[in-house]
Each structure stands twice: as structure tokens, then as C-alpha cells.
Amino acid sequence: MSGLLEIRSLTVKYDGDGNAIKNIDMTVDHKEIIGIVGESGCGKTTLIRSIIHLLSSNAKVVSGEIIFNGQDIIKYNKEQWRNLRGNEIAMVFQNPGSYLNPIIKIGKQFVQSIRNHRALSKREAIKKAKETLEKMHLRDCDRIMDSYPFQLSGGMKQRVAIAMAIAMEPKLILADEPTSALDVMTQVQIANELMALREDFHTSIIMVTHNIGCAAYMADRIMVMNKGEIVEFESKAQIIAQPKKEYTRNLLNAIPELKGLEA
Known part of the structure; x- marks a missing residue:
């Protein structure tokens, strides 16, 4: 290998x-x-931020x-x-609040992130964002896209942050204390969803945690x-x-x- x-x-x-x-x-x-x-x-x-x-x-x-x-x-x-x-290479931060802008709705942030990396129309980017949210088991995508970060639970915000990280199907995800x-x-659910990314996207993951x-x-x-x-x-x-x-x-x-x- x-x-x-x-x-x-x-x-x-x-x-x-x-x-x-x-x-x-x-x-x-x-x-x-x-x-x-x-x-x-x-x-x-420091190690994963260096990467x-x-x-x-x-x-x-x-x-x-x-x-x-x-x-x-x-x-x-x-x-x-x-x-x-x-x-x-994408990164998932410990606190999704450090990644998500609190005064911009999730949908606008997600679409902008996708279009920064891909030459997609707004409609195409919205479709991709919703599809990626569904892969993170967030079913009510319309409501989530229309929500501000403070309107979501901690687990939902972390799933959104992970969805934004995996939208471009990166080869490597760096996760800094993601749970x-x-x-x-919710820790168990997020751990299982991160593990599933390997099979769904053939992704490698480096995860930082204080919890062995x-x-x-x-x-x-x-x-x-x-x-x-x-x-x-x-x-x-x-x-x-x-x-x-x-x-x-x-x-x-x-x-x-x-x-x-x-x-």
C-alpha cells in the first residue's frame, strides 16, 4: 500500500x-x-496545523x-x-463555532465554500450541499440550510462542519478533538460517521484527541x-x-x- x-x-x-x-x-x-x-x-x-x-x-x-x-x-x-x-486536505475543528460564521446562515456559508473550490452554479452548489448534509444524517436539510449556527445543537453544528469539510471529497481529513x-x-455518533467516511470517500483521517x-x-x-x-x-x-x-x-x-x- x-x-x-x-x-x-x-x-x-x-x-x-x-x-x-x-x-x-x-x-x-x-x-x-x-x-x-x-x-x-x-x-x-501543532502537528496537524503544520500539515x-x-x-x-x-x-x-x-x-x-x-x-x-x-x-x-x-x-x-x-x-x-x-x-x-x-x-x-480538509480540517474539522474542535469547536464548529470557530469555523461557522455566527451571523451568516448555514446555506450561504456552505454554498460559498463549495463555489470557492468548484466552478458550480449556485443551484448546483445548493444541491451538493444538501446531498452532503444528508450523508451526515442531517435529514431536514432545508431547515438547516436556512438556520444560523446558534439555532443548531452542538452535534448538528459539528455534523455541518464535517459536511463542509468532506464536500470536496478530500483525500485527507484532519480532525482536531472533533467529539x-x-x-x-453524540460523541459515539460522530465517531461512527467519521469512520464511515473512509468507506464512502476512501478518505484517510488523522484525529487528535486527549482521549485514548x-x-x-x-x-x-x-x-x-x-x-x-x-x-x-x-x-x-x-x-x-x-x-x-x-x-x-x-x-x-x-x-x-x-x-x-x-x-
């Missing part, structure tokens, strides 16, 4: 601080789900390569990033991070049944209350 993404010796630094992540090496295969786990501040989000070139202004890639479909995308210019982001702000049952139980439910392989470095990166079965490092064992012993997700 040829790899979709390869990261080689990636180091990212924030101004005035030490390295946020250091010498990260990882691969992601086609249709593979990777779970990245670790405590807050360990570098999980999609969305680091904050005080952060920079010091060294390394990010090879996506055979190309080192670190070297991409703004136009190349505009074409890549959304079309082939942490939701109730337990959630990663154990969803992922093929789990990367454990601490203080900006990789502690372990093995198959799910290896990490759960035979963790090599004490840090990983401590994470497993502290699995929080996501009771619907079993390893």
Missing part, C-alpha cells in the same frame, strides 16, 4: 519558546485512520518535510495552498505524544494490549468517561 502522507523530521517552534514539536516522523496510508493522543500542550494540534499550513503567526517550521501525494507541500506557495486546502465538546451519545479510549475505538494506529515528541506509534492492538512506555500506560489508566467507545 503506497502512502498518502509522509512526515520526515518535522520540527516546529514558537517565538520565544522551545520546540513545540521535534523531529516528528510519521506516515499515513490511503484509507487509514490515525489517532494522535496525549495531554494538552503536547503538540498534537494544513494553518500555524499561528508566531510559529514556524524549523526543519523537516511534509510529503503529500509525492509533493513536499511545505514549499507550496499561497496559490498552491489555496488549491490543496479544502480540495485534497470532545459533545455529550457521550476514543482513539482505540476509531483508529488503525495510535501515536502517543508527550512534550512535542513521539512516545509510541504502533497499531491500536499493540498500544492498547502491550504499551511499551509508562506514559502510555498512564494514559490508558486514565481513560475518561467515553463509555460508548470500547477498544
Whole structure:
């Protein structure tokens, strides 16, 4: 199986601080789900934001390569990033409120997002938006399209955000704590819907989570991070049944209350 993404010796630094992540090496295969786990501040989000070139202004890639479909995308210019982001790599944020504009109706935002990436008429974009919402099990599409974000529940907003991310059928989805702000049952539903994307769109997923139980439910392989470095990166079965490092064992012993997700 040829790899979709390869990261080689990636180091990212924030101004005035030490390295946020250091010498990260990882691969992601086609249709593979990777779970990245670790405590807050360990570098999980910095890593996936590096992949999609969305680091904050005080952060920079010091060294390394990010090879996506055979190309080192670190070297991409703004136009190349505009074409890549959304079309082939998409991101789902922890809080959909950070993605959805609170004063613009869902339909207008969704249609604009689609037309930014595809030369479709407004009518065609509306049709595609509704079809994608239905794939996320949001049946009352007309009402949702005509709603402002505050009129939707947390789970519905997260489904909308995921729908907007997958509308262009990207090869890779980066999900930053996509279930942490939701109730337990909704967490399970969103996890199942993310997993289904692999089969529906042949999509690979890198999911950041503080909850190793959630990663154990969803992922093929789990990367454990601490203080900006990789502690372990093995198959799910290896990490759960035979963790090599004490840090990983401590994470497993502290699995929080996501009771619907079993390893």
C-alpha cells in the first residue's frame, strides 16, 4: 500500500519558546485512520496545523518535510495552498463555532465554500450541499440550510462542519478533538460517521484527541505524544494490549468517561 502522507523530521517552534514539536516522523496510508493522543500542550494540534499550513503567526517550521501525494507541500506557495486546502486536505475543528460564521446562515456559508473550490452554479452548489448534509444524517436539510449556527445543537453544528469539510471529497481529513465538546451519545455518533467516511470517500483521517479510549475505538494506529515528541506509534492492538512506555500506560489508566467507545 503506497502512502498518502509522509512526515520526515518535522520540527516546529514558537517565538520565544522551545520546540513545540521535534523531529516528528510519521506516515499515513490511503484509507487509514490515525489517532494522535496525549495531554494538552503536547503538540498534537501543532502537528496537524503544520500539515494544513494553518500555524499561528508566531510559529514556524524549523526543519523537516511534509510529503503529500509525492509533493513536499511545505514549499507550496499561497496559490498552491489555496488549491490543496479544502480540495485534497480538509480540517474539522474542535469547536464548529470557530469555523461557522455566527451571523451568516448555514446555506450561504456552505454554498460559498463549495463555489470557492468548484466552478458550480449556485443551484448546483445548493444541491451538493444538501446531498452532503444528508450523508451526515442531517435529514431536514432545508431547515438547516436556512438556520444560523446558534439555532443548531452542538452535534448538528459539528455534523455541518464535517459536511463542509468532506464536500470536496478530500483525500485527507484532519480532525482536531472533533467529539470532545459533545455529550457521550453524540460523541459515539460522530465517531461512527467519521469512520464511515473512509468507506464512502476512501478518505484517510488523522484525529487528535486527549482521549485514548476514543482513539482505540476509531483508529488503525495510535501515536502517543508527550512534550512535542513521539512516545509510541504502533497499531491500536499493540498500544492498547502491550504499551511499551509508562506514559502510555498512564494514559490508558486514565481513560475518561467515553463509555460508548470500547477498544
